Amino acid sequence: MLKRSIVVLVLSLCAPFVSAAEYGLLVPERSRIAFTSKQMGVPVEGEFKRYKVDVSFDPQRPETGRARIEVEVDSIDAGSKDANDEVRSKGWFDVKRFPVAAFVAEAGSVRALGGNRFEARGKMSIKGRTRDVVVPFTYGTEGTEAVLEGSIPILRTQYGIGEGAWSDTSVVADEVPVRFRLVLKPR
Amino acid sequence: MSVERYTRTAVLLHWLVALLVLGLFPLGLYMADLPLSPTKLKLYSYHKWAGVTVFALALLRLLWRLRHAPPPLPASQPAWQRRAAHAGHLLLYGFMFAVPLSGWLMSSAYGFTTVWFGVLPLPDLLDKNEALGDALKLVHRYLNYAFMALVAGHILAAFKHQWIDRDGTLDRMSWVKQESSC
Ligand code: HEM
Numbered sequence: 001m002l003k004r005s006i007v008v009l010v011l012s013l014c015a016p017f018v019s020a021a022e023y024g025l026l027v028p029e030r031s032r033i034a035f036t037s038k039q040m041g042v043p044v045e046g047e048f049k050r051y052k053v054d055v056s057f058d059p060q061r062p063e064t065g066r067a068r069i070e071v072e073v074d075s076i077d078a079g080s081k082d083a084n085d086e087v088r089s090k091g092w093f094d095v096k097r098f099p100v101a102a103f104v105a106e107a108g109s110v111r112a113l114g115g116n117r118f119e120a121r122g123k124m125s126i127k128g129r130t131r132d133v134v135v136p137f138t139y140g141t142e143g144t145e146a147v148l149e150g151s152i153p154i155l156r157t158q159y160g161i162g163e164g165a166w167s168d169t170s171v172v173a174d175e176v177p178v179r180f181r182l183v184l185k186p187r
Numbered sequence: 188m189s190v191e192r193y194t195r196t197a198v199l200l201h202w203l204v205a206l207l208v209l210g211l212f213p214l215g216l217y218m219a220d221l222p223l224s225p226t227k228l229k230l231y232s233y234h235k236w237a238g239v240t241v242f243a244l245a246l247l248r249l250l251w252r253l254r255h256a257p258p259p260l261p262a263s264q265p266a267w268q269r270r271a272a273h274a275g276h277l278l279l280y281g282f283m284f285a286v287p288l289s290g291w292l293m294s295s296a297y298g299f300t301t302v303w304f305g306v307l308p309l310p311d312l313l314d315k316n317e318a319l320g321d322a323l324k325l326v327h328r329y330l331n332y333a334f335m336a337l338v339a340g341h342i343l344a345a346f347k348h349q350w351i352d353r354d355g356t357l358d359r360m361s362w363v364k365q366e367s368s369c
Contacts, residue, residue: 040232041305044298079298081317082223171225 021186022058023146030183033071035154037078038173044083050075053182057110057148059139062118065110069103069180073126091163094127101126103152105135116140124152126159137180145183152178191258192359200248201360204283207241212335232305235294238287239303245283261354275341282334289327296320 034047050072057065074095078087088095105122113119116139124133137150155174156162162172193201211234218230260269291309294301298315302308313319348356 040228040302042232042300042302086223165225168225171228 023184024056024187025185026053027183035178044079046078062110066107067105071101098127148182242287293323
């Protein structure tokens, strides 16, 4: 009897760690929002250095998951000095008028795809234009933390990123997938 | 007198490289001053593709040259001229490798992989490092200035042989068989 109650006690103590918790506190040092643009067939790496993340995710109950990621567009590093000056301009991100790009997925928009794979349906807003996007991601753990990794499909011309002569997608490809790696602590 | 000539392969490679290099000089100078635009990105890519092609052709030339010694220079030429010609040609080989190599390394240091004809990615020999990229840009520029001067000397020497010495030197490197008239 005593033995059994000890087992139960130990199990229940461990429970918060073993069974899934709800994750939500970002660990910025180990998180990253990056993208790869393709120029004349050459992949060029870039990233956003500053962003705010309000995510709630429980792998056992994905339907409760929700996300709001706000990226400070001016924190972009597009891979070179020239590009960094260019992409802030009107024909690209027009950062003065549109300082924030946001991805929002309301509660109920996340579903499990089996294994460690999930999918969130949400709205991507850049430069004042909003599009529906489906974002596949995986869930993993590092110690007590959750690691969500995935990619937001983005066609830059749908948001007016690179207008005029730059809308030529044979020079700069239309697809600029934005990859994220979010490390989250349990709430 | 009919001149001894370079092999057809050597002649073909010579003129291919000449065409590319003489196109790359003005292209490089022109594109570098353009403001950023899709056209500039295109020209940079064409420049890189053509430049890497020069590198590849230079390799072929060198390999061919090692197995096919060119016909000896006419004994009528003073020894200093023959030595100058050899030294000049050796230097030209050096530039055919060093100039594209410096461009490739520069791109690598700036974080741009060189993708030959948009299809074949070349290895990035350097990690991204903008300061190093700036330095290599100058290296590429000054190597090019020296290369241009040497190529100009090369061409002037060819003209001198053709029109002043009239010794059939240009025929050695020409494709069509000609009887030289000396
Ligand atoms: C025989 C081959 C080559 C020749 C004759 C050549 C010639 C030149 C010349 C004359 C310039 C202008 C220099 C200046 O005004 O600063 C230039 C610039 C440049 N070259 Fe080359 N080049 C060659 C190969 C390459 C290769 C293989 C690459 C890269 C893979 C390359 C990349 C560049 C770049 C990026 C610039 C522009 C630098 C800037 O932004 O100012 N070049 N080249």
